Amino acid sequence: MNWNNVLPESELPEGARKVVKIGEQTVLVLRHDNKLHAVTNKCPHLSLPLNKGKITEDNAIVCPWHHSAFDLDSGDVKAWSPWPPVVGKLLGCLTKEKALAVYPVKAENGSIWVQL
Numbered sequence: 001m002n003w004n005n006v007l008p009e010s011e012l013p014e015g016a017r018k019v020v021k022i023g024e025q026t027v028l029v030l031r032h033d034n035k036l037h038a039v040t041n042k043c044p045h046l047s048l049p050l051n052k053g054k055i056t057e058d059n060a061i062v063c064p065w066h067h068s069a070f071d072l073d074s075g076d077v078k079a080w081s082p083w084p085p086v087v088g089k090l091l092g093c094l095t096k097e098k099a100l101a102v103y104p105v106k107a108e109n110g111s112i113w114v115q116l
């Protein structure tokens with residue numbers, strides 16, 4: 001695992017998010033409540049992009065597709081494909097419940113670094 005310089009810290013003010021590539025991985029980096037987070041940009045449900053997902057007050061990211069929700073610190077599942085009503089539950093059965101991959105992230109020397 002290496003620390004990767006992904007972008008200047010000035011490009012990620014409070015509330016901002018950026019999608020960066022680290023090798024073959026696409027990583028979503030964001031600053032929420034003045035804390036940095038780095039997660040895979042693929043929802044574990046159907047591998048669709050998470051970067052347009054809403055951030056909730058209880059520190060979760062909600063997938064914009066079927067509204068699965070994941071804790072930003074641990075990646076733990078808070079909701080698994082609850083949407084659309086009725087059909088969402090069926091969609092959820094297509095894949096086993098799986099946590100979101102989260103990566104260590106830090107700000108240092110004016111840059112944002114992600115360990116991967």
Ligand code: FES
Pocket residue numbers: 043044045046047048063064065066067068081
């Ligand atoms: S792709 Fe994210 S909940 Fe279905």
